[in-house]
Amino acid sequence: MVNYVQEMAYWAPTVLLIVSILLLIIIAVGLSYGIFWKGVASWSWRQIFSLVRLSAHEYSFRASMDAEESVEAALRDAGWRHVFLRRRVPVQRLSHNREIDVVAVGPVILVVEVKHWRGFVWCNGQRWYHQGRKEGQTLEFEDVLEDNLVKATALRRYIENDKRIPLPDFEVATADLRDEEDRGTWYKDPRLHKLSGKLVVPVVVFTNKMVKLDPKTVKRKENVFDMPGFKKYARELIQSTRGTSPISLYKLRFIEFVGRQLFHQNYNPSGCYLSLRDEMRVATAVRTMRTWDMVILLNGKLYHGDIVKIELESIKKRFERKQIADMEVLWFTGLFGFLKTLWLNTNGIIKIKFVDPKAGTITVSQAMRKMKRSCNGNKLFLKLAGSVEIVSIILTDVASVQLSRHEHGV
Structure with missing residues (x-):
């Protein structure tokens, strides 16, 4: 039993090194053929944007x-x-x-x-x-x-x-x-x-x-x-x-x-x-009183107001705020999150639950951030609190969304 443990301790670093090298080779080959490109690009953008300092x-x-x-x-x-x-x-x-x-x-x-x-x-x-x-x-x-x-x-x-x-x-x-x-x-x-x-x-x-x-x-x-x-x-x-x-x-x-x-x-x-x-x-x-819809970006910046609508270019659909009961932005984090990113070729998902029970819930993969065409992509439109200004926010930049859970008509 002692010899078995000693052999495992001796070979474990070698096995881990081989697995890591094979994983890097697979990722490199996949990137060269564009297989993991969207997922890795989305993952990289999330890491970079989280470092942007607030004013x-x-x-x-x-x-x-x-x-x-x-x-x-x-x-x-x-x-x-x-x-x-x-x-x-x-x-x-x-x-x-x-x-x-x-x-x-x-x-x-x-x-x-x-x-x-x-x-x-x-x-x-x-x-x-x-x-x-x-x-x-x-x-x-x-x-x-x-x-x-x-x-x-x-x-x-x-x-x-x-x-x-x-x-x-x-x-x-x-x-x-x-x-x-x-x-x-x-x-x-x-x-x-x-x-x-x-x-x-x-x-x-x-x-x-x-x-x-x-x-x-x-x-x-x-x-x-x-x-x-x-x-x-x-x-x-x-x-x-x-x-x-x-x-x-x-x-x-x-x-x-x-x-x-x-x-x-x-x-x-x-x-x-x-x-x-x-x-x-x-x-x-x-x-049951009204409150604000809250949108928090990856770098901690916060918007609050009333969401007007959500446009999902990736599935060619648009939803008004009155149709939506809840919304959740989920990002894949950690080592297993990175592996899931490679497997699904996306770094996160968006879940939207509708007011109408028949519509149910839809799940949409996070689209890759389009740097040269920031006006396109999955986004939401929010009317800022205390203002008539409506801002558009790209969902790739969003860390979380909290919707007002008021009763309709209140």
């Missing part, structure tokens, strides 16, 4: 999107079960949607505005100021907290009016308006757009470690935090209302169940917070 603006934009995901992770670590990114809420007065960075549904509904600013931040009345890395370069903004309050009010209106989910603090939210006879109209009275109540809480979070909030102005404002302060706030809020253990949660569920059986309604022992049943209903409503 300062592109890097800053990607960092701000990553900051929103860090807030989501902080909320989940604190015990919030329902956290949603980049929901678009309709604002009727403006006749268009506004984007909410993060929505967290628990004992209250947190509407989080995420700022990844670096430098010094202060405010003077309704004006906020941000001084970046360069001395003297100061940017001026409208009141960030007030702007987020408008979004929170729009979200509350969507939950109560569109989804017909009454929130238990309605009387408190409208008390100020009922005290006055002349309340004005929907378009004239600005107070109507800033009635989020006690259950829909607008919050501003500064996530950059290099930010400094003015202790005399910004930091004194309620519901304005840096990242450590927000983590503490989110954890204490969930623990003070839902308890610190699973037993506390089951106890609260039992109390609510008994209350519904006795009072024949959605029993809420504390009107200051959402019941577990209302929490689930609101979370379901927020989950």
Whole structure:
């Protein structure tokens, strides 16, 4: 047995060397005859494009999107079960949607505005100021907290009016308006757009470690935090209302169940917070809201907006966004991925799932990048968020696609 192991150890390097040489010969012969050309060219382009550096603006934009995901992770670590990114809420007065960075549904509904600013931040009345890395370069903004309050009010209106989910603090939210006879109209009275109540809480979070909030102005404002302060706030809020253990949660569920059986309604022992049943209903409503289609390129560049259509030149087909339920870009990676590239003569595939169950799912091989004719090839068209500009993106440059999973018509 010992001799057998010694012989295997002696001959193993030789066998591996021979196999490697034969593999290189096969690849070289295949390339000379053009057998593996498309697959290797696609593989090479993916490696090269992944090294292309982002511009300062592109890097800053990607960092701000990553900051929103860090807030989501902080909320989940604190015990919030329902956290949603980049929901678009309709604002009727403006006749268009506004984007909410993060929505967290628990004992209250947190509407989080995420700022990844670096430098010094202060405010003077309704004006906020941000001084970046360069001395003297100061940017001026409208009141960030007030702007987020408008979004929170729009979200509350969507939950109560569109989804017909009454929130238990309605009387408190409208008390100020009922005290006055002349309340004005929907378009004239600005107070109507800033009635989020006690259950829909607008919050501003500064996530950059290099930010400094003015202790005399910004930091004194309620519901304005840096990242450590927000983590503490989110954890204490969930623990003070839902308890610190699973037993506390089951106890609260039992109390609510008994209350519904006795009072024949959605029993809420504390009107200051959402019941577990209302929490689930609101979370379901927020989950079905529109968000953005996200396209991430191989070098990390990110596009977000609404995909208009997808054109697949390799199979001579075109699909509108409303026809597509999901889309996945898969690349072959690692050693086995490279061997699969040689075998299939492509470095990846595109899977498209359609809304119509009869259409099913199609799988398309990644086409080779055409350097001299960049306008041709498999590509998608995306209308950028907050703009009317439509950009075309070649699918050979795409690392992943995330589609909005909203309900149709929402």
